[in-house]
Amino acid sequence: xxxxxxxxxxxxxxxxxxxxxxxxxxxxxxxxxxxxxxxxxxxxxxxxxxxxxxxxxxxxxxxxxxxxxxxxxxxxxxxxxxxxxxxxxxxxxxxxxxxxxxxxxxxxxxxxxxxxxxxxxxxxxxxxxxxxxxxxxxxxxxxxxxxxxxxxxxxxxxxxxxxxxxxxxxxxxxxxxxxxxxxxxxxxxxxxxxxxxxxxxxxxxxxxxxxxxxxxxxxxxxxxxxxxxxxxxxxxxxxxxxxxxx
Ligand code: NAD
Numbered sequence: 001x002x003x004x005x006x007x008x009x010x011x012x013x014x015x016x017x018x019x020x021x022x023x024x025x026x027x028x029x030x031x032x033x034x035x036x037x038x039x040x041x042x043x044x045x046x047x048x049x050x051x052x053x054x055x056x057x058x059x060x061x062x063x064x065x066x067x068x069x070x071x072x073x074x075x076x077x078x079x080x081x082x083x084x085x086x087x088x089x090x091x092x093x094x095x096x097x098x099x100x101x102x103x104x105x106x107x108x109x110x111x112x113x114x115x116x117x118x119x120x121x122x123x124x125x126x127x128x129x130x131x132x133x134x135x136x137x138x139x140x141x142x143x144x145x146x147x148x149x150x151x152x153x154x155x156x157x158x159x160x161x162x163x164x165x166x167x168x169x170x171x172x173x174x175x176x177x178x179x180x181x182x183x184x185x186x187x188x189x190x191x192x193x194x195x196x197x198x199x200x201x202x203x204x205x206x207x208x209x210x211x212x213x214x215x216x217x218x219x220x221x222x223x224x225x226x227x228x229x230x231x232x233x234x235x236x237x238x239x240x241x242x243x244x245x246x
Contacts, residue, residue: 004031004032005031005032005223005226005227005228005229006028006031006032006033006084006085006223006226006227007031007032007033008032009032009033009034009082009084009085010033010034010035010036010076010080010081010082010083010084010085011025011028011033011034011035011036011084011085011086011087011226012035012036012038012072012073012076012083012085012086012087012124013025013028013035013036013037013038013087013089014038014039014061014063014072014087014088014089014090014116014120015038015039015040015063015089015090015091015139016035016037016038016039016045016048016058016089017037017039017041017044017045017047017048017058018044018048018189018190019187019189019190019191019215020089020139020184020187020189020215020218020219021037021039021087021089021090022037022048022215023214023215023216023218023219024087024089024215024218024219024222024223025037025048025052025056026052026216026219027216027219027220027222027223028085028219028222028223028226029052029053029055029056031223031227033055033084033085033226034055034056034057034080035049035052035055035056035057036056036057036058036059036072036075036076036079036080037049037052037056037057037058037059038058038059038060038061038063038072038090039058039060039061039090040060040061040062040063040090041060042058042059042060044058045058045059045060045061046058057076057079057080059072059075063088063090063112063115063116063117063119063120064111064112064115064116064119065119066119069116069119069120069123070119070123072123073086073123073124073126073127077127082131083124083127083128083131083134084128084131084133084134084135084226085134085135085136085137085226086120086121086124086128086134086135086136086137087136087137087139087222087226088116088117088120088121088136088137088138088139088161089137089139090112090116091112091113091139091191092108092109092112092113093109093151093154093191093194094106094108094109094153094154095150095151095154096150097149097150098152101152101153105153106152106153109153109154109157110153110156110157112157113154113157113158113160113161114157114160114161114164117138117161117164118164120136121136121138121164121168121179124136125168125172125177125179128172128175128177129172129175129177132175132176133176133177134176134177134178135177135178135179135180135225135226135227135230136168136172136177136178136179136180137179137180137181137182137222137225137226138161138164138165138179138180138181138182139161139181139182139184140158140159140161140162140165140181140182140183140237141154141155141158141183141184142183142184142185142239142241142244142245143155143158144156144157144158144159144160144161144162144183145159145162145183145239145245146245158183161181162181162183162237165179165180165181165235165237166235169234169235170235172234173234173235178225178230178231178233178234179234179235180225180230180233180234180235180236180237180238181236181237181238182218182221182222182225182237182238182240183237183238183239183240183241184213184218184240184241185207185212185213185239185240185241185242185244185245186200186203186204186207186212186213186241186242186244187212187213187214187215187217187218187240188212188213188214188215189215192212200212206244207241207242207243207244208242208243208244208246209242209243210242211242212242213240213241213242217240218240220240221238221240224238225238
């Protein structure tokens with residue numbers, strides 16, 4: 001076993017200015033990859049890249065925008081010469097009951113998660129097909145497996161990402177491009193800090209491991225899927241939820 005799992009490879013992570021995306025970028029970098037951190041928050045992406053150090057680039061990108069995502073892939077190849085790993089991680093929530101959720105809340109969540117993941121999958125796989133290898137990782141959620149009240153938009157999008165992952169995996173397998181998904185449970189980030197504390201505590205109490213997860217614990221699953229340790233896995237969905245909703 002080589003010591004550095006991703007030596008000489010390039011990984012792109014969307015939504016990497018903070019939270020899970022930043023933790024994924026940090027861990028892939030620790031294992032030898034050059035990393036491109038992309039985020040709607042361009043200054044945040046650049047600051048995050050600076051905090052990682054050499055072999056880290058921060059780029060502004062809106063994953064809902066076709067030319068922005070294509071630009072991200074083109075810029076990555078131009079600056080690092082390759083693209084081996086693409087993590088579709090950018091995300092938003094607009095939680096509300098059906099009585100209160102607006103069409104704008106629904107459309108935004110669909111655009112960021114579904115169109116965004118699809119644009120990343122399409123643009124990254126075009127480069128990887130030609131190279132004859134690659135690993136694409138899509139961030140779903142246990143909310144897409146079980147459905148959460150107040151998240152009819154988000155649960156639908158995250159379930160849709162599972163279908164997209166499996167369809168993409170079947171299309172790309174013969175080109176040695178793997179597509180897998182991760183379903184995190186309750187992870188401590190800005191996204192969950194926005195939850196009412198009593199809802200967070202209630203969800204945490206229902207987890208068999210009796211605690212929320214840390215972003216670095218999701219990153220471990222991403223490193224596994226990014227590396228050759230998972231070379232015979234495609235179309236898989238890894239649950240990282242402390243036993244929740246198993
Ligand atoms: P976060 O809010 O900390 O980070 C999300 C990042 O995505 C932010 O930096 C934000 O600027 C960026 N972003 C939003 N819209 C964007 C766009 N259009 N283009 C580019 N970047 C955009 O959230 P997080 O908790 O780190 O979540 C990361 C991913 O993990 C998301 O897909 C989320 O749905 C998923 N997830 C999180 C949890 C959790 O408990 N935190 C659980 C399951 C799944």
